[in-house]
Amino acid sequence: MKFVVVGGGIAGLSTAYYLNKKAADTGQSIDITILESADYWGGKIKTTIQEGFIVEGGPDAYLVSKPWMRSLVHDLGLETDLQGTNPNFSSTYISRHGVLTAIPSGLTMTIPTEFGPLIKSKLLSWPQKIRMGFDFLIPAGKDNSDESLAGFITRRLGHAAYEYLIGPLLSGIYAGDGQRLSLQSTFPILREIEQEHGGLIKGALATRRVRADLAKQKSSQEKNDQSSRSIFEAPISGLGTIVDALVRQLKNSGVEMHLNSPVDNIVENKTGYLVILLDKSKIQADALVLATPAYVSGKITQKISRVLADELKQIEYASTATISLAYRKDDIPITLEGYGYIVPENEKSMVLACTWTSSKWQHRAPDDYALLRVFVGRAQKHESLPHDKSALIAIARTELKKTMKISAEPARTWVFRWEKAMPQYNLGHSERLGRIETELLNHPRLALVGNGYRGVGIPDCVHSGIQAADKLLSISQKENIYELQKIN
Numbered sequence: 083m084k085f086v087v088v089g090g091g092i093a094g095l096s097t098a099y100y101l102n103k104k105a106a107d108t109g110q111s112i113d114i115t116i117l118e119s120a121d122y123w124g125g126k127i128k129t130t131i132q133e134g135f136i137v138e139g140g141p142d143a144y145l146v147s148k149p150w151m152r153s154l155v156h157d158l159g160l161e162t163d164l165q166g167t168n169p170n171f172s173s174t175y176i177s178r179h180g181v182l183t184a185i186p187s188g189l190t191m192t193i194p195t196e197f198g199p200l201i202k203s204k205l206l207s208w209p210q211k212i213r214m215g216f217d218f219l220i221p222a223g224k225d226n227s228d229e230s231l232a233g234f235i236t237r238r239l240g241h242a243a244y245e246y247l248i249g250p251l252l253s254g255i256y257a258g259d260g261q262r263l264s265l266q267s268t269f270p271i272l273r274e275i276e277q278e279h280g281g282l283i284k285g286a287l288a289t290r291r292v293r294a295d296l297a298k299q300k301s302s303q304e305k306n307d308q309s310s311r312s313i314f315e316a317p318i319s320g321l322g323t324i325v326d327a328l329v330r331q332l333k334n335s336g337v338e339m340h341l342n343s344p345v346d347n348i349v350e351n352k353t354g355y356l357v358i359l360l361d362k363s364k365i366q367a368d369a370l371v372l373a374t375p376a377y378v379s380g381k382i383t384q385k386i387s388r389v390l391a392d393e394l395k396q397i398e399y400a401s402t403a404t405i406s407l408a409y410r411k412d413d414i415p416i417t418l419e420g421y422g423y424i425v426p427e428n429e430k431s432m433v434l435a436c437t438w439t440s441s442k443w444q445h446r447a448p449d450d451y452a453l454l455r456v457f458v459g460r461a462q463k464h465e466s467l468p469h470d471k472s473a474l475i476a477i478a479r480t481e482l483k484k485t486m487k488i489s490a491e492p493a494r495t496w497v498f499r500w501e502k503a504m505p506q507y508n509l510g511h512s513e514r515l516g517r518i519e520t521e522l523l524n525h526p527r528l529a530l531v532g533n534g535y536r537g538v539g540i541p542d543c544v545h546s547g548i549q550a551a552d553k554l555l556s557i558s559q560k561e562n563i564y565e566l567q568k569i570n
């Protein structure tokens with residue numbers, strides 16, 4: 083059976099990996115071709131190593147608690163290359179009018195579960211902290227309909243807790259607008275906690291107790307392993323290491339891989355799909371995986387199904403940019419003890435956050451230098467995200483001057499602009515996914531993977547690839563059995 087995977091980001095590469103692995107495990111013989119429009123593999127994962135700096139253009143780590151990426155990394159033999167975030171620091175700050183205030187420690191799933199640090203914190207006023215406590219009294223919502231992330235947190239913990247504590251941590255992940263992001267599609271666990279425990283803080287406290295018990299059960303060997311204690315991990319030389327290893331593995335196992343191969347259009351025919359590239363060349367596939375952003379998948383499936391294409395095109399994406407700046411340590415007037423800071427939505431800044439990369443991760447910059455990374459761009463504001471690199475650097479430098487008082491010239495800068503990169507799981511997203519899945523029942527040899535659907539994090543993208551491989555291989559297996567029965 084011939085599989086074509088369109089898109090060579092982490093979702094496409096991992097789908098190909100699991101198709102290959104699972105087919106080998108079940109004795110199926112398959113061919114895989116991956117078509118990628120860009121001139122490099124990895125999509126949003128883009129690591130640059132230059133003059134002792136390790137710079138991530140897109141993601142810098144994956145969440146350990148979602149097991150799929152970790153398991154892939156172990157399969158690739160990279161487990162000894164991993165590191166967790168720097169254990170010497172743990173603080174992250176919120177920038178309010180350019181003033182940095184530490185987020186209180188003791189958050190479980192972003193919900194405060196240690197009252198000492200919250201009481202001492204200057205992030206919220208006394209009335210705002212008291213309002214958070216109402217969470218113990220407010221009954222769980224009875225209405226099962228979806229609500230916005232901002233609406234839910236505000237209902238439970240108050241407006242200020244959303245604006246200055248929980249909102250920046252949650253909606254920042256999507257570069258999204260909390261008033262529009264769907265609770266059900268982004269953080270359904272929070273709603274489950276409310277329903278099960280009658281309140282967010284009560285539920286988070288219970289979760290913390292369970293986690294503490296689990297941690298006690300862990301072997302002392304695991305306790306000594308720095309990466310296993312961190313919420314996030316990444317290879318010491320950056321996430322590009324994983325992409326390189328995946329590509330090597332796929333090539334060695336005979337997968338055909340083509341860069342600079344944008345797909346223009348796909349037609350369904352009797353034996354599967356005819357994939358038509360922009361240069362008019364064609365590839366026939368028995369089964370097809372679209373690992374492209376949803377709006378691209380919508381464009382190229384126009385001839386397969388108008389219903390599917392229209393739904394896919396309506397999934398909104400926000401454009402973002404990351405600007406990494408290297409400074410001599412002497413040029414930074416504040417001490418970088420922490421992972422960086424987040425800028426809340428209502429500060430009306432284009433800047434979303436700033437990571438203190440060389441503090442968050444060990445070995446990311448030469449000893450005399452600090453590496454900072456400024457995130458720019460939010461949902462619905464992508465029209466105004468400049469295209470020009472120098473304009474993006476200027477935004478980053480203005481921000482660093484305002485908040486960190488850095489006026490020196492950076493020694494080096496790296497700019498990565500990501501057009502329509504972050505999918506927005508807005509209200510109505512889960513209903514849309516329902517309609518997409520119903521339509522896919524009419525196209526059993528077609529799978530959609532990647533960040534547009536059920537999770538934007540790298541582990542979610544890998545998970546979508548595993549599920550697609552299972553779905554398509556089960557069809558291939560049924561056809562093999564049918565062919566064998568015909569021969570006999």
Ligand SMILES: Cc1cc2nc3c(=O)[nH]c(=O)nc-3n(C[C@H](O)[C@H](O)[C@H](O)COP(=O)(O)OP(=O)(O)OC[C@H]3O[C@@H](n4cnc5c(N)ncnc54)[C@H](O)[C@@H]3O)c2cc1C
Nearest residue numbers: 089091092093119125126140141142344345532533539540
């Ligand atoms: C700045 C930034 C920081 C992030 N930080 C984190 C983080 O720290 N941790 C985390 O877990 N996640 C993070 N994310 C999210 C995560 O990186 C992405 O959701 C994930 O990498 C997306 O993978 P993907 O394979 O679905 O899509 P992509 O990486 O976008 O891959 C899609 C591929 O399809 C290709 N393509 C497009 N059109 C065509 C076509 N017509 N024909 C052929 N190929 C085509 C593209 O070139 C691309 O390579 C971040 C994202 C961004 C932008």
